[in-house]
Amino acid sequence: MTANDYLKPLSRDSPAQPGKQEIFRSEKFLMRKYMKKFKTAITMKGMMAAVVALLAIACFSSAAKAAGTPAGTIILNQATANFEVDGDPTSSNSNIVSIQVGEILNVDVTWQDASAIPVFPGSLKQVLTMKVTNTGNGNEAFSLAVNTALPGDQFDPSIVSVYLDTDENGLFDESQDTLYTPGANDPDMPADGFVTVFILCDIPADRLADDLGDADLTATSKTGSGTPGTIFEGLGDGGTDAVVGSTTATMTTPGTYEVRNVIVTIVKSAVVQDQFGGNKAIPGATVIYTLSVAASGEGTAQGVVITDDIPENSTYIPGTLKLNGAPLSDAADADAGDEGATTAGTVTVSLGDMIDTTPAQTIEFSVLIN
Numbered sequence: 001m002t003a004n005d006y007l008k009p010l011s012r013d014s015p016a017q018p019g020k021q022e023i024f025r026s027e028k029f030l031m032r033k034y035m036k037k038f039k040t041a042i043t044m045k046g047m048m049a050a051v052v053a054l055l056a057i058a059c060f061s062s063a064a065k066a067a068g069t070p071a072g073t074i075i076l077n078q079a080t081a082n083f084e085v086d087g088d089p090t091s092s093n094s095n096i097v098s099i100q101v102g103e104i105l106n107v108d109v110t111w112q113d114a115s116a117i118p119v120f121p122g123s124l125k126q127v128l129t130m131k132v133t134n135t136g137n138g139n140e141a142f143s144l145a146v147n148t149a150l151p152g153d154q155f156d157p158s159i160v161s162v163y164l165d166t167d168e169n170g171l172f173d174e175s176q177d178t179l180y181t182p183g184a185n186d187p188d189m190p191a192d193g194f195v196t197v198f199i200l201c202d203i204p205a206d207r208l209a210d211d212l213g214d215a216d217l218t219a220t221s222k223t224g225s226g227t228p229g230t231i232f233e234g235l236g237d238g239g240t241d242a243v244v245g246s247t248t249a250t251m252t253t254p255g256t257y258e259v260r261n262v263i264v265t266i267v268k269s270a271v272v273q274d275q276f277g278g279n280k281a282i283p284g285a286t287v288i289y290t291l292s293v294a295a296s297g298e299g300t301a302q303g304v305v306i307t308d309d310i311p312e313n314s315t316y317i318p319g320t321l322k323l324n325g326a327p328l329s330d331a332a333d334a335d336a337g338d339e340g341a342t343t344a345g346t347v348t349v350s351l352g353d354m355i356d357t358t359p360a361q362t363i364e365f366s367v368l369i370n
């Protein structure tokens, strides 16, 4: 029996190949080509210790991060044989086995809007928000493509442009964010990195209320994509091999526009007052949030309810909820709003039916920065 015989049962997803030992652990990790022959002289007493050491080699990757051990990482390992010679404890070490982790290519695309984006017939530059995440274990650039000619809905939005969220605030701002040009500024991300992507479309003028129109975003690894397990030799980070992961290294996710004859818009602003009379957002400062809610269009928005989560790292200041300047109690009662009663950690205000001539409704509340 040779050391190679011990390695074979550890190769889980792929049979061992002559002259080339490969260890796959699920499909997140790939190590190949770098194993040298195991040369330790093993006595009968030392053999069990050597087997345990070999099993340890196969189990090293269990404590990996979400994206896995970074591509290019060198994993070193050495086995020790302990035995006795004429009653004297003796040990000998194996050579050091070096394995370099290859790059696995994976991507995730998630639609970020909570529901279909309400639009009017003929609306211009309407925004769908997507998040593209590098779920591989190396640095990787991704090409982006939008398709609006999708079946199964009532219309095709007309693509105008795609923007990258350069200022990383998750919100589209034409002056702050960057126009995406395929091949010129493809997002390049570290493992676990992400980019928010905005799809801007015009809506056809001849649509009716409740019509739906989809647009999808495809993100594809620039190193390559295809059937999981496809290998791009030497094209991974640091000259390692790159291997396509379970996502096929490309993903397409749709978002949806929905035509409405009335739309409710909320404009939110914040004023900071610190405890020293200034306006710095420091722990102990107060943030006064103001929401201005208005309806536009020709129909009636029925039963308008505004919800606003109290942000992380802040605490609602009891008794600060107001509607159009008049205080609302924090409890759920006869007045229009509450904090934490309808939904924990959330301000909820019911505004009833609204039409385009309804005066803008102003909601205000304050939080303390923890």
Ligand SMILES: [Ca+2]
Pocket: 103, 138, 139, 140, 141, 223, 235, 236, 237
């Ligand atoms: Ca790469």
Ligand SMILES: [Ca+2]
Pocket: 148, 149, 150, 151, 152, 153, 154, 155, 156, 157, 213, 214
């Ligand atoms: Ca369509």
Ligand SMILES: [Ca+2]
Pocket: 165, 166, 167, 168, 169, 170, 171, 172, 173, 176, 177
């Ligand atoms: Ca932005």
Ligand SMILES: [Ca+2]
Pocket: 328, 329, 330, 331, 332, 333, 334, 335, 336, 337, 338
């Ligand atoms: Ca109340």
